[in-house]
Amino acid sequence: MTGGEASPGAPTPSDDSAASVAPEVPTGSDGPVASATSEGPAASAAASEGSAVPPALAEWTKSDRQIRREADLRRRARRSTSVATASTIVVATVLIVGVTASPGWPRVQETFFSPSQFVDAFPDVWRGFLLNVKIFLIAEPLILIVGLVVALVRTLRSPVFFPLRAVAVFYTDIFRGIPTILLIYLFGFGIPALALQGAPSDPVTLGIIGLVLSYGAYVAEVFRSGIESVHPSQRAAARSLALSHGQTMRYVVVPQAARRVIPPLLNDFVSLQKDTALVAVLGPLEALRQASIHAAETFNYTPYMCAALVFIALTVPMARLTDHLAARTARRQMAGGHL
């Protein structure tokens, strides 16, 4: 980690003093190879990728023309923005008034947005939600492992591994095709029914098995597409260094794939977070179940709003994070980087 701290091309304060209309460029000396400090053409070339020389903004004084132009621009922007804002507000108001003035609104308000019901239900829903979170936290790493292993099996190209690959393909196809809730049913009531020694019978465990197998199939596909999106030249470069297939995967392909699949993976995790609610069919009292118990008791839907809220509180930040990472990845790929 020596040197390289001052990123070439970025202007530094000390440059300002030296800057002139025609700033100084280190002129090409001997070859870059000979010079141990990597100055000379190589360094200047690197710098010129940013811009020939860091030019400071200091010397630029806005012309009158530009000042007038910007004032003009601001005026125009202000005008159209206010038109847009006004129209949006009008539309929103019409919508809200339309809904609240409807004959059924008081009933709806009472049935869906009753503060007292909300307060009543919240503690139970919250307690249930902690179970959702627990299921999620246990299932997530298992899903990652299953997904990665299956994806790696599917990358094996040699005919020797055909049977293994066939199993992996079969698994991903079938388990992606069946509604998750059905899988949870099947495992939740099927495994205990086998009455096997040592087989789990706890519904939460069984539900997690169902979720892991269902989402594992999805995540395997995500990983696989990530692995395949790594440019083949990277694999060739690794193999040409005499790394084995396993080493190439481990050190070169998977680390790069992992970064690329983070956004779709997080997407799947947002869904998983919501699908933890499906474990309810096996009996556990998670958030949605708690909400439905309250709703059935009082014939009021507010507890569902309560559940929606706790879910949103977790999934929205996660979705935003996903978007952010996806945008960053996209920007990176645009920048290209690779020679």
Place this chain on the structure above:
Amino acid sequence: MTGGEASPGAPTPSDDSAASVAPEVPTGSDGPVASATSEGPAASAAASEGSAVPPALAEWTKSDRQIRREADLRRRARRSTSVATASTIVVATVLIVGVTASPGWPRVQETFFSPSQFVDAFPDVWRGFLLNVKIFLIAEPLILIVGLVVALVRTLRSPVFFPLRAVAVFYTDIFRGIPTILLIYLFGFGIPALALQGAPSDPVTLGIIGLVLSYGAYVAEVFRSGIESVHPSQRAAARSLALSHGQTMRYVVVPQAARRVIPPLLNDFVSLQKDTALVAVLGPLEALRQASIHAAETFNYTPYMCAALVFIALTVPMARLTDHLAARTARRQMAGGHL
């Protein structure tokens, strides 16, 4: 659509006769511009991208060394393949025997795999499934429209559109965050409660509204990422031709984005296909509901297997198609194509 039928670089039978160890290449004549037929360097350059000249395989006769080598390879492949197959079969057998020999197996078989129950339930489940398909077919185009519109709104960059963009962001965030089943509850029971003139009250319609709004948010994000994945130069090229923002989107960006988003879109549609089952909470008798009715009636889970089967019959081909398209897209992108 004139000419261009014979793809350059692909060997044609007539080439064989002319082919020799040093095959003929049209030597560079005058500039390509002058020659109206586009022969000369341009054509030869195009051809040389495939290979300098279409070399036929005909003249190649396998050497003894190669024949021995291939026999050797086949022998080695056969040996390791049979080892792998054998081990896979052993593992599979152990698994199957383990499960079927378990004390509970007869009960499991009876409860999950009863042929007579299957036959009994199938007609109803199938009838229910047709409703799933109907819901799917109505919801899908609506989702595409909602998703595309929201995505296009989010690409508007001018500050004038800030309020509109804010609405779109709010929509995608919230509706992705709430479990779909909750949205269906909300719309299914909330809209009729408003008792508005002309508001729909049919549960299938309401369920579709819930699905459209939930999946619309996802699909909007998919479209947006597709739109952003179109190289900015494409947009620049279109704008430089004086196409407006709208025209650029319509003729250049969206058509390209649409192709790229087909795989993730199909993925979402596989999920949608499965989530049509959620409309059951509003009352309609779709496949899962029919299965659960049969199951509840007979205390046998076979109807669920029946439902799983009809779902798989639709989702697996769709998933395979998705994979196929994704792979093709990936290959295309690898090939690069764009100068």
Place this chain on the structure above:
Amino acid sequence: MSLLTVEGVWKNYHHHSVLRGIDLEVAPHEVVCLIGASGSGKSTLLRCVNLLESIDDGAIYLDGSEITDVRIDPDDVRKRIGMVFQSYNLFPHMTVLDNVTLAPRKVHKVRPEQAEAEARELLARFGLADKAGEYPDRLSGGQQQRVAIVRSLATQPRLLLLDEVTSALDPTLVTEVLSVIRELKDAGMTMIIATHEMSFARDIADAVCFLEGGVLLEHGSPEQIFTAPEHPRTRGFLQRVLDAGRL
């Protein structure tokens, strides 16, 4: 009167200026080549002229009227300027013919049959008659760039901007594109060409501009710039290009 006038144009990105007060005049039928190291601002200048970038100071005039005025619709300006980029030029989902006729049909409202007839004529003129129905990815790089040039000509621009149209090409494909440009010059097209092909610039340009760090350091005839550059930086740059075997 000059066709294009660039007057004290500045362009800033974040914390540095990429164009630093560029002045440039281009007469009708003149061919101006921009040379300079990577990052010197050649592409940015072309993009500013085409209003793909907003400028931060200065003004640009086309045919005597200011195009950087805030009241001007950029699309009206772009109708009169053609531009060809280094790469990702063609629309991959359209045939060559559709690529070429898109702007005439949608922007200039030419009737489809007429647009097609004109496009075919242009394509034929540039040796691409039989490629009209092909998709871009079936063409060689050189053919793609020729189609891109044809596309920008289809709207009969007053001015053509070419941004390193050969640098993504295999060396053996460069010639065909350069000869298209030569033919355009002979036909009297006004062009600004950013290029790394010094021998081509020397050959075709009426005037050569050397940019460095966003400054137009030297502007003169090709003979003057290539044989007797005034500025030491121009000399340094040309020396480095020479070292790379590219002069």
Place this chain on the structure above:
Amino acid sequence: MSLLTVEGVWKNYHHHSVLRGIDLEVAPHEVVCLIGASGSGKSTLLRCVNLLESIDDGAIYLDGSEITDVRIDPDDVRKRIGMVFQSYNLFPHMTVLDNVTLAPRKVHKVRPEQAEAEARELLARFGLADKAGEYPDRLSGGQQQRVAIVRSLATQPRLLLLDEVTSALDPTLVTEVLSVIRELKDAGMTMIIATHEMSFARDIADAVCFLEGGVLLEHGSPEQIFTAPEHPRTRGFLQRVLDAGRL
């Protein structure tokens, strides 16, 4: 005895042969340049030598023993051969140092400290001492290619294969990479270089091979090939390169 012997090598893709009976001998310390149009099979030949592609006929010998034998572990062969590609060379998720030390540590089981010390020494020798901690995307293209070369040298290969290592570079960055290769030649490295840089090939090669359509049409000293090519196709190719201003 020759270091590398390529004997009647054929390589087929689908329905056409990309290599059509290539014969080639490379003596220790010899530098062989492969020239030829795009698609003539230069890269394929290099990939076959490094066993990244299986061949369809013929044999390749390294140090006298056949490496195309089915019983040979390709990784053992690749340990003795270094290869640098045109692009996508470096691992973008690793620092320069990690890129260079990966193979020594994981394949050759060199102790990490020792691998690092050796890597730093090599990097310093090629003017990259201060880039050890950088990620590849912070480097210029020329620096990236230099790192790629250093990486392939870190395992002390007997033979170095270079595949158009400059053609993705900006012309002004080409020089620095070519001078690295010159230095390697002076240090006695055996190399096979696929290149479009004719002046460089003329300058550095001990022998030049001209490929066309998968056939090695002409093999000789640079003087012979560039000044008095025997084969008319070689002449045609060189003429086209000359037209493009690249000789």
Place this chain on the structure above:
Amino acid sequence: APANDTSTASPGGASPAASATCAKDQLPLTTPGKLTIGTDKPAFEPWFKNDDPSNGQGFESAVAYAVAQKLGFTKDEVTWAVVPFDSSFAPGPKKFDFDVNQISISPERQKAVDFSQGYYAVKQAVVALDGSKFAGATTLAELKDAKIGVQAGTTSLQAVQRVIQPTSDPSVYNQQIDAISALKNKQIDAIVVDLPTGFYVTAAQVENSKIVGQFAATGETPEEFGLLLQKGSGLTSCVDKAVGDLKASGELATIETQWLTGSAGAPELK
């Protein structure tokens, strides 16, 4: 039973907005000329028979037809609608005139819907497998450590939570089949259902199972099933009156003995 509920309830909490007459042609019906009755699907024994509410067999089917008759409808003039429990209490227009689905009357629920007076006083019962750990329990205290399963949407859950107060959370299932599967799989120790369902479960659905006992009445008002109507429905008073008449005439008791086993044979848990 998908939605059998118990809770403290005031019987016959009918709406005061009674229409003066209950003449057949003046009733505000969903479908004119037809009496539309809602229930969930599947409809369970012993409340219905063969998942077919329109055959008049089973306790609730019989009660529904008796009420219809009192209101002046012939068997042909009655139509049935499938109404999932969850949507029976959704606000807004209803697609049924009244819903019969083992729904317990409670003051809280009466804020959302109208009920007729109760037509059946229900008690909860505990069912376990023969010979299981809790099969011999005679007191509620003995059941404290049992893992208990109930069905969602029923008030059995509240009964469990209030009366048994088990140490671990009860398991709540979407459907009775799931609760019973869990019982068979020994994932839970016992299920709590209403007593008639309990009898049906032990007799017809789970071999080697028994009713451990029934809950004692919880003091206050007994838990009763009522017919559910749209809040403020003009039918409420008439339906309520019809139920009252059936009660008074002893018809209701007859129907009950015809279709439901008496509570004898189910010891009370103290």
